[in-house]
């Protein structure tokens with residue numbers, strides 16, 4: 001069955017190695033962007049300046065002590081309002097968001113700082129702040145991401161991340177790694193992590209402890225990506241050809 005053996009990186013045609021490397025470079029960039037996106041949307045919700053399980057509990061499961069509006073003003077919306085304005089809004093929210101005070105103190109702030117984006121005409125997917133009803137919805141207790149939002153995000157994640165790890169994993173199969181089981185574990189880990197990760201988003205709504213599973217599976221996914229990326233690039237361009245590679249350039253199978 002030696003015809004089934006994979007060709008070692010250095011024996012691939014130059015054009016194939018250039019193609020693989022370019023794909024890895026762009027994926028590396030895309031992965032960094034994805035991490036920045038995670039940072040921007042989740043970090044700071046619990047007041048700490050790094051990513052914590054608590055941040056994920058709030059994002060997915062909600063925050064029993066807070067409202068969507070306050071959560072957003074600490075996280076993704078924090079740049080939209082100065083500290084003084086945030087304080088006024090927070091004080092109002094803590095009082096239970098009474099309507100009379102909204103008209104007097106809060107609505108002018110919302111009109112000035114939020115409505116540019118938060119109106120039906122500009123962004124039909126965002127909460128509409130042109131009316132009291134629209135604001136009131138996000139001024140209620142934060143129950144986290146809604147199930148329809150989770151379904152939308154999870155189907156995109158499952159499809160796109162599978163593509164990415166299929167391509168990166170396929171490139172990585174041309175590497176020489178012993179023991180073979182380790183190579184297999186690195187290839188399989190992102191897919192298993194992905195399923196556990198996405199399932200845990202929903203489970204975090206039921207039990208907050210699953211936020212740790214989200215954090216750990218995300219870390220495992222990133223670690224496998226880094227291992228495959230670095231080893232592939234190194235063996236493609238830098239490392240010496242290992243002694244175990246035959247003259248035909250094939251990575252030997254386990255006998």
Ligand code: HEC
Nearest residue numbers: 041068069072076077080081113114116117118126127138
């Ligand atoms: C520059 C455009 C823009 C401005 C200005 C803006 N927002 Fe947002 N807002 C967004 C976008 C885009 C999202 C959705 C993406 C996200 O969650 O990061 C969002 C999401 C939110 C959410 C979360 C909604 C949800 O269902 O989870 C809240 C709450 C919110 N904004 C409040 C505010 C408040 C309060 C202000 C004014 C101080 C404001 N926004 C100003 C663009 C804006």
